Amino acid sequence: MRESVTQAVILSLVPVKEKDMNVSLFTKEHGRVNARVIGGKKPLSKFAPHLDPLTLVIARLVEKNTITLTDVLEENRFKILREESKRFSEAIKIIALIDVLLPLEVPEGPLWNEVVHSFEKGEPRVANILKILGYDSERMICGICKNPNVGVFSRDHHLFVCESCGGKFSFRDVVYIT
Numbered sequence: 001m002r003e004s005v006t007q008a009v010i011l012s013l014v015p016v017k018e019k020d021m022n023v024s025l026f027t028k029e030h031g032r033v034n035a036r037v038i039g040g041k042k043p044l045s046k047f048a049p050h051l052d053p054l055t056l057v058i059a060r061l062v063e064k065n066t067i068t069l070t071d072v073l074e075e076n077r078f079k080i081l082r083e084e085s086k087r088f089s090e091a092i093k094i095i096a097l098i099d100v101l102l103p104l105e106v107p108e109g110p111l112w113n114e115v116v117h118s119f120e121k122g123e124p125r126v127a128n129i130l131k132i133l134g135y136d137s138e139r140m141i142c143g144i145c146k147n148p149n150v151g152v153f154s155r156d157h158h159l160f161v162c163e164s165c166g167g168k169f170s171f172r173d174v175v176y177i178t
């Protein structure tokens, strides 16, 4: 990558060391990227306001030994998602899924288009995202009891199950798709 300017959706943000942050980005050009934000934890960091998960940005990434986010410009905070709780929770599920399921630095064009277009329209659908990732809920049966009504996807087990079997998994593992 060396140096790249790309559109990206912020997936998650984790503090590291005293002042830095690690940001997970879903980028248009490179798929999912983990980047360091130097000084990102400082309250007056120029980055801080733009690194909210579920924000579309233009990111400048520089790769030496690790990848650093050196500049960020906010493009869209998807207000249409943030002002309605059902849309918002569906979109949050989607960015959490991408954060967990996507391998690092593999471009994902069709997924990128679906995420950005559905977020812009205010119509995020977890089932559509899973389908693009190769998990089509329509043709699935519960991976445990074979019930044909699947309603839950397990992020850890990469498995569709019915809602009853989904209750056996930990809360942070399961994503409700209906």
Ligand SMILES: [Zn+2]
Binding pocket: 142, 143, 144, 145, 146, 147, 161, 162, 163, 164, 165, 166
């Ligand atoms: Zn089941």
